[in-house]
Amino acid sequence: MVNLLGEKIRHKTLGIGEVIYVEENYITIKFPSKTARFAYPSAFEKYLSPEENKIADAVNADLAMAIDVEAKKKAEEEVQKAKEERQQQNIRQEKKNKTKAGKSINVKRKYVIKKTRGKSLKYLFFQDEYYEEECKGQFIRIKGIKKDDGTVHYRDPLFDVISGDIIFHCVKGYVRAISIVKDKCFKSVHTDHSVESIVGDDSSNLKIDCEYHVLKNPVKYNDNIIKKYAELNTKTDKNKGYLFSLDNKLACCLLKDVFDKNSFLKSITVMYANLDGMPVITSKDDLLVNCKVLDEYIESRRDPEYSYALDLIKRGICFVAIKTNGDYKFYPSRFVGYKNNSRLKHMNNRWRDGRETNPVISYVLKKGEPLPNIELEVLYREYCERLGFEAMDKGSFGNDHKYWEM
Numbered sequence: 001m002v003n004l005l006g007e008k009i010r011h012k013t014l015g016i017g018e019v020i021y022v023e024e025n026y027i028t029i030k031f032p033s034k035t036a037r038f039a040y041p042s043a044f045e046k047y048l049s050p051e052e053n054k055i056a057d058a059v060n061a062d063l064a065m066a067i068d069v070e071a072k073k074k075a076e077e078e079v080q081k082a083k084e085e086r087q088q089q090n091i092r093q094e095k096k097n098k099t100k101a102g103k104s105i106n107v108k109r110k111y112v113i114k115k116t117r118g119k120s121l122k123y124l125f126f127q128d129e130y131y132e133e134e135c136k137g138q139f140i141r142i143k144g145i146k147k148d149d150g151t152v153h154y155r156d157p158l159f160d161v162i163s164g165d166i167i168f169h170c171v172k173g174y175v176r177a178i179s180i181v182k183d184k185c186f187k188s189v190h191t192d193h194s195v196e197s198i199v200g201d202d203s204s205n206l207k208i209d210c211e212y213h214v215l216k217n218p219v220k221y222n223d224n225i226i227k228k229y230a231e232l233n234t235k236t237d238k239n240k241g242y243l244f245s246l247d248n249k250l251a252c253c254l255l256k257d258v259f260d261k262n263s264f265l266k267s268i269t270v271m272y273a274n275l276d277g278m279p280v281i282t283s284k285d286d287l288l289v290n291c292k293v294l295d296e297y298i299e300s301r302r303d304p305e306y307s308y309a310l311d312l313i314k315r316g317i318c319f320v321a322i323k324t325n326g327d328y329k330f331y332p333s334r335f336v337g338y339k340n341n342s343r344l345k346h347m348n349n350r351w352r353d354g355r356e357t358n359p360v361i362s363y364v365l366k367k368g369e370p371l372p373n374i375e376l377e378v379l380y381r382e383y384c385e386r387l388g389f390e391a392m393d394k395g396s397f398g399n400d401h402k403y404w405e406m
Contacts, residue, residue, distance in 0.1 A: 120165050131176060
């Protein structure tokens with residue numbers, strides 16, 4: 001503070017006076033008409049000015065410093081106020097979510113996540129006389145049973161099939177091919193529910209499009225369980241050609257037998273992921289490649305990729321938060337933590353686990369473990385709302401959401 005004792009000071013209305021007393025942050029000036037006390041240096045911004053130029057420069061320096069300190073203080077108060085408002089908003093949101101957790105609701109674009117699931121299923125399919133035709137056409141035919149009232153009946157597994165599932169094609173005692181389901185005939189690009197697709201002249205036939213991989217060395221199925229499926233198939237003489245769902249243990253045994261005799265299949269990552277899992281990322285670039293994949297799924301608005309991406313974001317526990325063009329996006333760790341990931345690879349990676357991906361993400365980002373973060377939680381909920389659904393109260397298995405920030 002400049003020593004102003006005895007200095008001449010001009011007031012806009014009171015004229016020129018002399019400083020008669022100085023204390024911390026205040027000065028007292030005696031004018032011809034009265035004696036007045038002023039705050040220092042703020043009073044020099046509007047009302048006072050020193051008569052001497054040297055003193056004026058020193059006072060202006062103090063004034064500039066005081067204005068800067070006041071601006072910083074005000075900014076900090078605004079930040080604190082915004083933080084408290086976000087906390088209150090989050091508390092209100094938490095209360096609201098308790099009654100709606102786990103439900104897809106209509107928000108903004110009124111989008112409801114369509115039928116999807118996180119893992120692929122495996123099926124046996126007995127083709128025999130239809131194999132050559134269907135393999136060439138890259139599909140499987142599902143024959144319906146016409147009832148007396150004219151309705152057509154199909155077995156339930158047909159309607160459980162979605163793209164990414166794996167089918168073992170059994171022909172006269174051998175597994176002749178493995179296929180990856182590409183699509184069924186959809187009502188629109190925004191649903192996984194099948195509708196009738198006529199094959200040949202019989203309107204009761206449906207089809208599922210598949211990507212066939214013919215085995216150079218067919219595998220004879222001698223497992224007792226598979227024999228039972230085969231026997232069941234021959235008994236349903238009025239409706240041959242059904243899908244039979246397999247449990248994971250039997251499916252992996254079959255895949256191992258097939259891979260042992262057909263090494264070329266190891267280059268098909270979607271299938272190989274069932275046995276050995278997927279490699280994890282080793283760099284930040286690897287992580288960003290996977291983030292871009294999810295962005296493309298969302299931007300395309302094409303199902304099943306679109307709904308699959310939204311479901312991952314909705315049910316995730318740990319997320320990488322990335323600020324892009326002023327807004328945050330959130331990427332689930334179990335997807336972005338595996339190298340060159342995709343929907344089909346992720347569905348078929350039976351070993352996928354956040355306990356495997358979280359440590360590598362922490363390593364490539366040079367950060368510690370993901371942690372709860374109330375500010376990012378609010379931004380995550382806003383991101384879900386922009387995508388058209390309400391965020392769940394907690395992630396899968398009832399765990400709190402956790403975050404890394406890039």
